[in-house]
Amino acid sequence: MATYIVGDIQGCFDELDALLRQVEFDSKTDQLWLTGDLVARGAKSLETLRFVKSLGDSAITVLGNHDLHLLACAEGFAKVKDKDQLANLMNAPDRDELLHWLRHQPLFKRHPDHRFVMTHAGIPPQWSVDSAEKAARKVEKKLRGNEYRKLLRNMYGNGPSLWSENLSKEESLRFTINALTRMRFVYRQDLSLEMQCKTAPENNDNSELVPWFNCRSQHSDPPLVFGHWASLLGNTGNDTIHALDTGCVWGNNLTALCWETQTRHSLPCTLPTK
Numbered sequence: 001m002a003t004y005i006v007g008d009i010q011g012c013f014d015e016l017d018a019l020l021r022q023v024e025f026d027s028k029t030d031q032l033w034l035t036g037d038l039v040a041r042g043a044k045s046l047e048t049l050r051f052v053k054s055l056g057d058s059a060i061t062v063l064g065n066h067d068l069h070l071l072a073c074a075e076g077f078a079k080v081k082d083k084d085q086l087a088n089l090m091n092a093p094d095r096d097e098l099l100h101w102l103r104h105q106p107l108f109k110r111h112p113d114h115r116f117v118m119t120h121a122g123i124p125p126q127w128s129v130d131s132a133e134k135a136a137r138k139v140e141k142k143l144r145g146n147e148y149r150k151l152l153r154n155m156y157g158n159g160p161s162l163w164s165e166n167l168s169k170e171e172s173l174r175f176t177i178n179a180l181t182r183m184r185f186v187y188r189q190d191l192s193l194e195m196q197c198k199t200a201p202e203n204n205d206n207s208e209l210v211p212w213f214n215c216r217s218q219h220s221d222p223p224l225v226f227g228h229w230a231s232l233l234g235n236t237g238n239d240t241i242h243a244l245d246t247g248c249v250w251g252n253n254l255t256a257l258c259w260e261t262q263t264r265h266s267l268p269c270t271l272p273t274k
Contacts (some may be wrong), residue, residue: 005035006034007245008227010037015269031059036064036227037067042085043085046092065121070099071099117223118224122224122226129222183195230246
């Protein structure tokens with residue numbers, strides 16, 4: 001049995017299919033873990049959702065910001081962007097079934113046998129891993145419950161940028177979503193989230209900003225797997241924090257990490273470079 005962890009697919013289903021064939025993935029014996037952002041930008045978001053859902057317990061995914069945005073668009077709280085190529089999905093006969101399944105996926109997942117944990121964007125330096133899991137469960141409960149529309153309507157916005165026990169319930173839910181699905185840089189001085197900069201760390205010219213993973217005290221942390229930050233191209237400079245979004249939808253590669261062997265397998269994108 002092998003555990004393959006794949007970075008952001010973003011509707012690049014053909015590349016996912018080819019990569020799984022390359023590693024000889026067998027859904028009867030292997031597990032597929034996905035860092036979120038199953039949909040958007042690529043041409044086959046519908047096929048991607050159908051496939052991952054069809055794998056049942058052989059596939060584990062966390063929610064990414066594009067996945068949450070899709071759910072909000074389906075409820076009329078945001079507009080589908082043409083570049084996200086979601087028309088086929090939004091008009092599919094099984095749309096509601098797929099979105100119901102997506103809405104019940106977690107923001108945080110801990111492997112029961114191996115030590116690693118997975119979120120889409122990472123874990124903010126302010127939080128322990130246990131704190132992140134606790135906060136994620138509160139969002140998941142809302143998202144799976146009768147008030148999920150309220151959560152989706154109110155999740156947009158870049159603030160609050162700093163966690164506090166004094167935040168309102170709505171603010172704490174929004175911070176959790178931002179931290180676990182949108183975070184890249186934090187401010188060096190107070191570790192507050194900066195939600196605009198998407199560049200690679202070496203191209204960042206603001207000395208006040210630092211990658212979130214450079215600010216974590218990692219001595220007691222389990223290994224952490226995340227996606228989201230395509231411009232990292234899989235590099236964090238840390239052996240226990242694994243970045244797996246290698247920008248397939250931007251013309252780079254789709255990457256799978258085999259956890260048991262710690263081997264990375266990559267497949268070049270076949271889409272035109274954007």
